[in-house]
Amino acid sequence: MWESRYSAETKWAVVKDKLSGQFTNQQIMEKYNIKNVFQIKTWIKWYQKNQLHRFNQPIGKQYSFGHRLDYVSKEEKGK
Template sequence: MKKNRYSAEIKWAVVKDKLSGQFTNQQIMDKYHIKNVSQIKTWMKWYRENQLHRFDQPIGKQYSFGHGPDNVS
């Protein structure tokens, strides 16, 4: 089983669809081939907490606990 990598464009499209209120989580998962609803919840949390830099982070990189690029405040 391999990890999926979702592009920043997909992540933003999911957030936009979710904010519109026109789609359920299941519809969004089917539309963008997302395997787990927790992924949508994570992206929405990042959006709500204004952690927008995280939409472009590579797989396996942690931006919590002080890790990550130096240019991120």
């Protein structure tokens, strides 16, 4: 399954448009080429819960408190 990647700027623009009340979810999905309405709902939930650090995190596991684990190369793990 292919995962979409949205920039932080796109996520913030979606939240701004949704909170303005001027656009429906369908209009926002078409405007920003978002495939699923749950993505919009997730970003709004992050905003409402003040989890703003999540807007800049990559796809995958979302780490608490705005921190990501540093990735260590295989060579470094062996040392």
